[in-house]
Amino acid sequence: MTPARSERRVERAFPAEPLPVPRRRRQERGIIRRLPILVALVLLGNAIVGESGLVASFRAQSLSAELLDQIDTLSSENDSLRKAAERLRKDPAVIEAIAREELGLI
Helix, strand or coil, X not given: CHHHHHHHHHHHHCCCCCCXXXXXXXXXXXXXHHHHHHHHHHHHHHHHHCCCCHHHHHHHHHHHHHXXXXXXXXXXXXXXXXXXXXXXXXXXXXXXXXXXXXXXXX
């Protein structure tokens, strides 16, 4: 009879089926499992559309390319104006031609 008693004690201490987890704890576990995914999605969204995200980077690159084109255009225009000013200072034939065209002088 002693073995039967010890078997009952073991069965009480370690039941064959696990105890059911309360519903509230299951919900908490589900929230805890989903929390890292939610955080990752928020961080990913911020990386894409945030203030310094992917979309802002593409806009900045586009703006940079436009500004570089404008700089090239203005630099070439500046060079041509510089050359024209130099000709006006040093070449009397150019001065004479402009005086005839614009001022109507002979």
